[in-house]
Amino acid sequence: MKTIWFLKRGSAIAAVTGAALLAGCAAVQTTDSGTVGVDRKQYMSSLVSEQALVQEAQKQYASIVSQxxxxxxxxxxxxxxxxxxxxxxxxxxxVGVFRPDAAQWNWEVHVLNSDEVNAWCMPGGKIAVYSGMIKQLKPTDDELAAVIGHEMAHALREHSREQVSQQMATDVGLSVLSALTGSSATSDLGGKLTEVMFTLPNSRTHETEADRMGVELAARAGYDPRAAVTLWQKMGSLSAGNAPPEFLSTHPSAATRTADLTKIAEQVMPLYQSAKK
Structure with a gap:
């Protein structure tokens, strides 16, 4: 009996692995690399189309705005x-420097009255900035551009879709496993979008990409890219000795981040100087 159990378990694991690979094997180029050189290959599940996620984001954003x-x-x-x-x-x-199609997105921008120090951009260009960020950080226009540019970069790079793809691929494997074991597993695109947008932290890789792309967007728009460094310093001062603000809870900050932002800001300074002429 023990030998049979191991054979069944091995078959189940193989099925789970195969299903997960089939669900998430497509390499996608979401953006051009820009001056900052963001060119990592991304893998998106065929179960999560860009259009479907954007439509779900539109519904959720409309609900948030209405509320x-x-x-x-x-x-x-x-x-x-x-x-x-x-x-x-x-x-x-x-945005066209990273992806020309994004210039045609139905961008929306609103300020939500909340004490939270937070901001985000959903797939398809749905932006929210919380008043608590403005009141507590008192950001300059350059610093506010760094925040908004960072969040826009997440949308341009389709980080939410990438995270949802990983979860959906896992669910496919779990579904196969549940069929073998008699348990249940379900998949909900809307629920997963909410989770990756407002609950789960971004990976360090996603954060670095958003930092770099956001700094370039700001520089090209005529905002001082060095403000990204002072912005994160202000963020860090808010959390000194206390629980970090919501924005930092899903956006880890460290000395390496400051060093990287300083380096990238210098790299894009010619873009900023050209935009200011």
């Missing part, structure tokens, strides 16, 4: 909102 409006928490400060949207529009005008 904020009902609560009187949407774009409360007109001057603050105008500032955020103006910075975002200058950054959006530069």
């Amino acid at each position: 904020a409006k009902a609560q009187g928490a949407l774009d409360v400060d007109a001057k603050q909102t105008a500032r955020v949207k103006a910075i975002a529009q200058r950054l959006i005008a530069q």
Whole structure:
């Protein structure tokens, strides 16, 4: 009986591995490398199309915006909102350097009235900046451009789709295993998008890519790329001796990050100087 159990277990593992590989084997080039040289190969599951994820993001974003409006928490400060949207529009005008199709995305930008120090950009260009970030950090326009550019880079690079793909591939394997064992496994695209956007941390690789691309977007838009360094220094000071703000809880900061941002900022300074002429 023990020999039979091991054979069944081995077959199950092989099936799980094979299914996961089939679900996530396609190499995708989401963006051009830009001046900062982001050129890592990404692997996306055939089960998670860009279009499907963008449609789900649109629905979730519309729900968030509708709820904020009902609560009187949407774009409360007109001057603050105008500032955020103006910075975002200058950054959006530069996205073609990484992916020309993104210039045609249905970009949206809103400020949510919340004490959280946070910002994000969903697939397809749905941006939210929390008022708590502006009130607590008191960022310059250059620093705010660094925040928004960083989040836009996550969307341009389709990091959410990459994470969802990894989860869906795992679920395919679990589904095969559940069929063998009699347990159950389900997959929910909307739930997974919510999870990767608002719960799960980004990987160090994703963060580095977003940092670098965000700095280049800012420089091309005429914002000082060195502000990314002072921004993260301000972030770090908020968490000194306390629990880190929400933005930092999923965006790990370290000395290596500051060093990398300093290096990249110098690399794109000619772009900034050219944009300022």
